[in-house]
Amino acid sequence: MVRIKYVVTAAVLLIAGILVAVYLSQSEEKRVKKQFDSLSEWVSKDADETAFTMARKTQNIGTLFTESCEFKAPFYSLSGSYTPDDISSYAAQARLGFSRVSLHFYDLDIDFLEKTSAKVMVTGRLKGESKGGERLDEVREVHCVMKKIDNTWLFNEIEVIEVLKK
Numbered sequence: 001m002v003r004i005k006y007v008v009t010a011a012v013l014l015i016a017g018i019l020v021a022v023y024l025s026q027s028e029e030k031r032v033k034k035q036f037d038s039l040s041e042w043v044s045k046d047a048d049e050t051a052f053t054m055a056r057k058t059q060n061i062g063t064l065f066t067e068s069c070e071f072k073a074p075f076y077s078l079s080g081s082y083t084p085d086d087i088s089s090y091a092a093q094a095r096l097g098f099s100r101v102s103l104h105f106y107d108l109d110i111d112f113l114e115k116t117s118a119k120v121m122v123t124g125r126l127k128g129e130s131k132g133g134e135r136l137d138e139v140r141e142v143h144c145v146m147k148k149i150d151n152t153w154l155f156n157e158i159e160v161i162e163v164l165k166k
Helices: 002-043 051-062 084-096
Strands: 065-073 078-082 098-114 117-130 135-149 152-162
Touching (some): 002 051, 002 098, 002 117, 002 152
Parallel strands (some): 065 152
Antiparallel strands (some): 065 078, 098 117, 117 135, 135 152
8 A cells, every 4th residue: 555655656746747847848938939029029110110119129139149149141141240239230220221120930940959058940021111112021941049048048040041932
């Protein structure tokens, strides 16, 4: 009888441990997705956006990146290592050319390499209208490496892959 009690207790503890592990891994996945949601929100621009809102958003964009983030986007002439300040500055310049722009991410595939590192493959769609009236609608595959620093997931590497048109 005592032996059955130990087996049941061990089984309950094992199940509880598995549930905690699943809960914590989902929590980390949600934290990574939240960073993509924040990037999407802060890159996006409405036609009636004020200068103050633009400054706040572009400054916030920089908070999503590690101290040195590696970019690979050769068809945008944007390859190299950039600081959060550099990234905020480039974002401000890019957003100035648009009257409206939106960025959305789809099909996030997150692979946690270790406790503080994740590889993310995602589809990004950038839509907008330039101040000159030209419409933009681009879809790209994006490969990212994210690092967990001070309990926050930050973009450490980004590679933009051109999707072939049909």
